[in-house]
Amino acid sequence: MIDTEAAADLDDAQREAVEHHGGALVVAAGAGTGKTRTLTARVARLVDSGVAPELILLLTFTRRAAAAMTSRAAALCENPSVTQRMWSGTFHAVAHRIVAEHTQHLGLEDVTVLDPGDVTDLLDLLREEQGLSGTEHRLPTSQTLADICSRAVNTGVPTRQVMAEQFPWCLDHADRINDLLKAYVARKRARGLLDFDDLLIYWRALLADPIVGDRLRARWDWVLVDEYQDVNQIQVDIVRLLRPDGEGLTVVGDDAQAVYGFRGATSEHLLHLHEDLPGSTLVRLERNFRSSQQILDLANVVRPGALRLDLTADRGGCGPRPVHVQCANSDDEAREVADAVLAAHQEGLDLRDQAVLFRTGTHSNQLEIELRVRGIPFHKYGGIGYLETAHVRDLIAAFRVSLNPGDEISWYRLLTRHRALGKVSARTLSARLVEGADHHDVVSEAPAKARTALARTLELIRAASSTRVPALMVEACQQAVEPLLRQHYVDWSRRAADVEGVAQAASRQRDLRSFIAEATIDPTSVAGDWAKKPHLDEDYLVLSTIHSAKGLEWSAVHLLRATDGSMPSDMALTSKEGLEEEQRLFYVATTRARDTLRIYSPMRLPVHPTSMSSRHVLAKPSRFLTAPALRTMDAVASAGVLAQPVASGAAASKQAAPLITVPDLGDLFG
């Protein structure tokens, strides 16, 4: 037997968590204190002590985290079979596996997962059917309706209350919205379609059933959950149903890093679990192995949350204090960042060990231009969402109709990719295809201009459906979608490699259905894994939203737009919860840095976040940069600020006016 603790290099508190026996274990830990390492070592330790990997379930927040932790645990306990035998994945991926195994119990013929794009397509389709898409009924967008529905389902709060609290402008339409959402639920049930929330609801329902629930509980003796602060109520219920008395349960989290309130998560779940399970043990990790004490001094001041954790740096020595850089405007901010990145690079720090973080994708617009002009390579993560993976989802839609011709939403998606087919025709024709209409008839019912392309698509989909060999099926689907996508996306050349990559990965699968479910559940990471990414040996600067930077670390971190309205985002200013979540994001951002941290506050910003317009407003430094926080930092004025003439009183207030007035050309469009 190998000594897993020694192999994992643990400190006393981490070792206590790894070796814990009996009763539930709640590991409450600050940033950089080795939560991931502790969880991984605990898995390795269990296997090492003779637990069969099949009896362990590891639930994580992303697919990538599950894969990384499983392979690290396998390496630690020198048992490669762990990667195949242990149950691990995101809540949604595991839910899909369980639901797919129990279709009969749930009265489902097949499991078709709707991704968020499919959900809005289905809502669009229902609005059309109910005559609600005309301009006389100005209903909120389908995206807003989907958000209201998901919020209600995840929190158990009725839609009317959700609207009153979070979407007050929708209240005038509450009855119509509720009718539409009822129709949405009925259609999903009738067609066996499951959105992401349904996956969890169905899993919870299976666990709540006395017979099936007992069988499922007996499957795992050990349940370990990462990032527990980000679970929502349904996930809490699932965890509690899996381990009702807490025996064999380990949860790990940090209440100050809960940043998924918009998905119904609340930072309180972590502490509630400890309170609700009297026999549970709470282990606190406060020793930080990532950052210098100077960075932690700031992090400790900005850290919110009920768990009073004070981080202490494990590493000795003294690092530079974080720097607060006051900039004249966003161009000046971009120049300052680029200068600092290049200076550090010249001193030997790789670009990839430096990162620029921001609250929202648009905050890096000016910086991206600056980096291109200066020839600094960069890669941007996060904030891309589903739009960026649309082409991958198009290919997946072709796979889905080949496997299940009753998948109306995927037909609809595929048909709308045909140039001469509008939404109305696509809707009518997809309904015909679902009925099983002859493909020749469907083609003859299409608008004349669309017939040739449609005939070709349907022919290839028929070929794909008629083979059982995954590689042949994938090839036919790829042939079907490529010409459509080439016409549909202006930036096709950028997207082609993703489609090729995903097709190749799909053709290697033995179980195409699971692959499709996984790609539907997590298209960004699936596309990211197979799509063209920078080579590992390439050096590039990382640009990332704070959400996407969670769990990561760099030597140097630059945090953009620390101004009120950007961070906290003005969308969050109206509610206490919203503001608290922004503060947790600020904490996540500051704790990503190992050695240097620079926080930028431009004094004026464009009126519209995406525009390069000449209209600017004055911006105040973020309210999170309180006096105690600033005392832990050095203040620096950017070159742009230093170059400005000193202004005071009335002159200073004039700074709200643009520096250079550009004609707005509005008269041209009168």
Ligand SMILES: Nc1ncnc2c1ncn2[C@@H]1O[C@H](COP(=O)(O)OP(=O)(O)OP(=O)(O)O)[C@@H](O)[C@H]1O
């Ligand atoms: N006992 C230890 N000895 C040395 N280094 C450690 C130890 N535990 C963790 N580390 C290192 O500290 C850093 C942070 O660890 P890890 O990513 O597991 O922390 P975390 O708590 O998940 O962080 P966060 O919540 O901020 O993302 C990593 O570089 C890790 O290798």
